[in-house]
Amino acid sequence: MTDTRLDDYGFFLARELEHILPKIFEVEYADIKYDMILPINQEVGRGKDSYTYRIYDGKGSMRRIGSQAKDLPRADIVRREVTHTVQSYGASFGYTVQELRAAEEGGVQLEQRRGNVVRRIYEEQMQRLAYFGDASGSLKGFFNNDQIDKLVPDKWFDTPGITPDEMLELLNEPVTQIVNNSNMKEVPDTILLPYNAYRKISLTKIGTASDTTVLQFFLKTNEVIKDIEPINELTASKSGGFLSKDRMITYARNDDKLEMHLPQPLEFFAPQLQGLEYTIPAHCRHGGVAIYYPRSVMVTEKA
Numbered sequence: 594m595t596d597t598r599l600d601d602y603g604f605f606l607a608r609e610l611e612h613i614l615p616k617i618f619e620v621e622y623a624d625i626k627y628d629m630i631l632p633i634n635q636e637v638g639r640g641k642d643s644y645t646y647r648i649y650d651g652k653g654s655m656r657r658i659g660s661q662a663k664d665l666p667r668a669d670i671v672r673r674e675v676t677h678t679v680q681s682y683g684a685s686f687g688y689t690v691q692e693l694r695a696a697e698e699g700g701v702q703l704e705q706r707r708g709n710v711v712r713r714i715y716e717e718q719m720q721r722l723a724y725f726g727d728a729s730g731s732l733k734g735f736f737n738n739d740q741i742d743k744l745v746p747d748k749w750f751d752t753p754g755i756t757p758d759e760m761l762e763l764l765n766e767p768v769t770q771i772v773n774n775s776n777m778k779e780v781p782d783t784i785l786l787p788y789n790a791y792r793k794i795s796l797t798k799i800g801t802a803s804d805t806t807v808l809q810f811f812l813k814t815n816e817v818i819k820d821i822e823p824i825n826e827l828t829a830s831k832s833g834g835f836l837s838k839d840r841m842i843t844y845a846r847n848d849d850k851l852e853m854h855l856p857q858p859l860e861f862f863a864p865q866l867q868g869l870e871y872t873i874p875a876h877c878r879h880g881g882v883a884i885y886y887p888r889s890v891m892v893t894e895k896a
Contacts, residue, residue: 605697606688606864606871613705614861617712625716627723630785630822631735632848637856637880641679644854646883647672648740679856679880680730682718684711687864687872708861711875715859722879723853724826725835732881735851736827736842736892737835740884743892744770749839750790757799760807764794767843767891768818779850779889784821785842791823820846829895844890851890854880 637644686707696703726734733739744767748755764784771781786794794807805813808821829836844851857878864871884890 603864603866603871606693606703609696609703610861610864610873613703613708616705617708618859620709620712622713622716624825625720626822626824627720627853630783630824630846631723631851631853631882632846634848634852634854634883635856635858637679637854639857639878641856643676643678644880645674645676646885647674648885648887675883677733677854677881677883678731679854679878680727680732681876681878682715683874683876684714685872685874686711687867687870690869690871693871708873712859715875715877719855719877719879720826721833723882725832726881727879732879733883734835735853735882735884736832736840738882738884738890740887741890741892742770742774742887743894745894745896747896749895750786750793757797757807757810760794760797761811763841763893764807764811764818764821765815767841767893768815771843771889771891772817775888779845779886780817781843781845781889781891782817782819783844783846784818785824785827785844786821787828787839787841788823788825789828790839790841791821794821818843839895841893842890843893845886847889850886851882851884853882856880 688703688707692703722732722734724734724736726732726737746763746766748759748763750760750763752759767784768781771779791808794811797807799805799807799810812818812821825831826833827836827840827842829839855878857876859875859877862874862876864873866872
């Protein structure tokens with residue numbers, strides 16, 4: 594007989610988690626890019642089920658007037674309100690009483706791989722929501738957002754016989770469209786490309802007598818684009834069914850223009866005893882992507 598109660602193993606697990614959980618958050622994943630390409634906003638309250646933001650568009654003009662004119666043209670901001678929901682997502686990991694008993698009696702630490710798996714699936718889910726949203730939860734994503742204007746050129750980066758000049762035109766056209774369509778109020782600074790398209794422009798030389806690639810030439814000569822990033826999920830076949838065609842995104846990476854709302858990042862709760870297993874619940878809250886100035890973004894889609 595033993596006088597050890599199950600609660601004693603709970604205390605042991607709690608002490609172990611003090612060492613395990615910080616290490617879980619230290620892990621970095623090279624393929625997780627949502628927090629690099631989207632500004633993150635955590636200002637919406639964790640207890641909120643929705644939030645409202647305004648989409649803005651400026652209008653107005655100036656005209657010649659007399660010295661006593663009273664009917665001055667009015668400049669204003671056209672705005673409409675949009676409400677998004679906030680949804681909860683959860684997972685868990687756990688240890689059986691027997692596993693805790695063996696670890697305590699053997700004087701060894703619990704392995705943290707189960708917690709790492711939860712952290713990994715959290716990051717993958719956050720990226721999926723950032724890119725494509727969750728239609729069943731009324732969350733909007735970035736890559737398939739219906740508020741964004743779209744271009745469909747007659748050639749793509751993998752079109753047979755495409756020339757370096759035509760690749761440059763593909764890169765430059767959405768930049769020109771954004772600037773022109775907004776009367777120069779919007780200026781993009783970032784382009785996101787499918788990986789295969791990125792690889793093509795990074796390997797293709799401008800000419801046979803030059804070592805400069807299309808990518809290098811574009812970044813050197815374009816006055817506004819500062820960064821081009823390869824994104825696997827912009828390839829239709831790697832989008833999980835969310836895209837029917839490959840896409841390129843041109844936008845201003847600026848929290849005045851768009852944000853991903855994350856009211857509650859990943860959090861772990863105290864272990865809960867269920868039968869002969871202790872479960873550690875994990876939880877987060879996501880509010881989708883809000884695009885405040887849709888004219889600051891342009892989708893270019895393969896025909």
